[in-house]
Amino acid sequence: MVCLGGALGSGARYLVATWAAAALPVALPFGTLIVNVTGSFFIAVVLDLALRAAVLSPEWRLFLATGVAGGYTTYSSFNQEALQLVAQKDYGLAAAYVGGTLVLCAAAGLLGVAASRSLSGLLAGS
Numbered sequence: 001m002v003c004l005g006g007a008l009g010s011g012a013r014y015l016v017a018t019w020a021a022a023a024l025p026v027a028l029p030f031g032t033l034i035v036n037v038t039g040s041f042f043i044a045v046v047l048d049l050a051l052r053a054a055v056l057s058p059e060w061r062l063f064l065a066t067g068v069a070g071g072y073t074t075y076s077s078f079n080q081e082a083l084q085l086v087a088q089k090d091y092g093l094a095a096a097y098v099g100g101t102l103v104l105c106a107a108a109g110l111l112g113v114a115a116s117r118s119l120s121g122l123l124a125g126s
Contacts, residue, residue: 001067002063004067006066009067009073010071013035019031033101036075040073040109042072044108045115048112055120081097
């Protein structure tokens with residue numbers, strides 16, 4: 001299940017990155033940024049539902065968090081792209097990319113936990 005989830009997540013990452021490169025032709029690697037921010041939101045929802053609310057079974061948690069989110073998000077691409085900006089001596093853009101990624105991913109994670117708690121409340125009420 002982890003491998004299947006990883007395949008789905010990797011395919012989704014490729015599609016998002018390809019779309020972003022075509023739709024947003026700028027120096028900032030928006031594809032990886034979008035993937036990591038949305039992935040941070042997704043994994044926060046999944047883990048909060050699985051661990052705090054006990055709404056998801058351990059098998060679903062592994063499939064969704066380890067498999068799908070693990071295949072979807074990408075620290076290695078983020079790191080390589082940041083290093084490439086530094087190598088091009090585009091220090092301001094590199095700093096904005098690294099700082100923006102950290103702040104946006106943390107904010108997405110907090111929003112994911114809030115969404116999970118709202119969803120848990122709706123599920124408990126039904």
